[in-house]
Amino acid sequence: MIPYGRQSIGQEDIDAVSSVLRSDFLTQGPVVPAFEEAVAHRVGAAHAVAVNSATGALHIACLALGLGPGQSLWTVPNTFVASANCARYCGADVDFVDIDPLTWNMSVSALSKKLEQARLAGTLPSVVVPVHFSGLPTEQAAIWNLAQEYGFKVIEDASHAIGASFLGEAVGSCRWSHITVFSFHPVKIITSGEGGMALTNDAALAESMRRLRSHGITRDDSTFSQPSPGPWYYEQQGLGFNYRMTDIHAALGLSQLTHLEPFVAARNALARRYDVLLEELPLQRQRVMEGNVSAYHLYVVRILAGSPPGAQRRLYDALRERGIGVNVHYAPVHLQPYYRALGFGSGYCPEGEWHGSSAITLPLYPALTNVEQDEVVRALRDVL
Template sequence: MTDSLIPYGKQDISQADIDAVIDVLKSDWLTQGPKVPAFEDTISAYCGANYATATSSATSALHIACLSLGVSEGDIVWTSPISFVASANCALYCGAKVDFVDVDIDTGNLSPDALEQKLISAEKTNTLPKLVIPVHLAGQSCDMQAIAKLAEKYSFKIIEDASHAIGAKYLGKPVGCCEHSDITVFSFHPVKIITSAEGGMAVTNCKKIDNTMKLLRSHGITSNPTEMTEPSHGPWYYQQVELGFNYRMTELQAALGLSQLTRLNEFVAKRNELASIYTNEFKHLPLTHLHQSTQSYSSYHLYIIRLTGDAVKKHKELICSLREHKITSHLHYIPIHIQPYYKGLGFREGDFPNAIEYYNTALTIPLHPKLKTSEQAYIVKKITDII
């Protein structure tokens, strides 16, 4: 048994990261200074998008992204049931109704085929969504080209929940370029690809959307005379023109994010290297990993396996046994529609059968840039022994 716990994810903080934060602590700006705009500009340039808005979390980014697209009471938003609850909650915050689209069992991502069938039915009942939020599970992009074609046909907006996927690519372009969506949202939580401790980012190619998100993240307040309803009273004057929130990112977070960003490609390459080792080591076991499309280059935020055949019976045993051996196996995710709150909204377990099959067979095993060769070999051995 290993002497210390092996986490499923872990941040990699360098001395340069620490120095960047210390520099901000010694500066005049702890919030609303130059680091946040610099972080936004660097992210937008990396992704090939026109604009970026930094926020306190990916959840807050999803919220103001929905609002910037006009989501409100009476609207309908669809997303994947295999995600963290924030992917659905953001629509409820706006007063909209939420529904789900079943996943492709091989990738865990929202299925374009299931989406099309649901759209055909919804058109007949006048219940088409205003917005669809595909979730790039584990760092692999959904089939955004197919989803965008459906968006054009059925007139809905798209927010890519790319909380797992900064550094990933789709059809050779960075996830976040927004070629097939209105907005893309990233997360910088400590277990994600890069971290700002807590924090998120919403990128877009539309200036109006970006302006709205920046307004909403800071109380709906503006000091820009062109956005005011009357002439400014003087240099002290501001107006609240929308009902906004305090969703700002601090200078400390932005400085850490900027420093981490210099190693993003290195982190993603290491994650892909570790994932390849797992895939090769497991090829003779009764399990499979999430299918990787040739259209995509995953950032591998997570390495998720699915048990097959008789091994499915050992699903819970495997997760618990790994934890007993100090290997933090986890399950991403419990389908949102079977959470008690969403059951209270009328959803039932059988509504999305692929999501339930996924939940009953999947588990996440450790994958992060600081994972040692000896730790990975230990993980492989324990999984092999148990199965």
């Protein structure tokens, strides 16, 4: 089976982890802040807060921005459920903005129309979470301009997109957002085994997220409510969580970061080769807007409108039978049973729903060979 994604682990990664295992620190040592500093420097952000997962990063980002009951978060339907669930963890409501039919990212026109309607109804969101689907940057400058007009906060869910850039600016710089979140899950661009990170240019947000990832605790005596009785003292100044990243995970992530550019270059080369090989097939490919560089976490194609009912499932099954480990990203979040129970249903986000019923994710990872890619395309052509 040729999988849709696979981590790329080298001897230097193994050596980096082994070094931590031989050190005095396995959990909260010097490697976590080194990893944070390296990622922040790479993307041009002022602060980075490493956590146990991108889900954890989304949660503490929402809390740091003050999201809570009586407020709402808007995101897209074609994403992993964590992009919406983070609001529910805070007791807030969730709503969905449909996607652009060409880029498959949040539609700026749909967002603008929905915001105008919400302003008239008095239901504007507190937070909007655009998702850089498959590694392709969203129209972040336009979304940021809407944020200034309508007064919402912006969290970029860039779980797919470390190494991507928008108009020459690295995703993660937070030029057009309050917080950006990365994922280091094994099939992402780089991995720490499990892990995530929140980036921001706001020192107060960064400090809030640092406390939230560690039980709400601080050791900064300048913020203590009373004089410190000794160097052992710390204060829990709010309710937080155990979302910390370990030095073991950070060591792998720090080592992987040194390969970010070649990993992204390899993914882009494979994507361009797919573009050429698939050009004559009856499939829609994601449009990369001029001035953008995708990280190509995923290479997704869509069957064309008008295809027979059940075509996606037949294509999926036939390719799997031939040893091609395709996947589907994603089933629309608002049609999950949990969100249906909150009142969402079919027809709410038509483009996102069509995406969910037409998308097929093809194998893409740096170690994918031309021979394997040719095998994928040959199988796809035969089945179609």
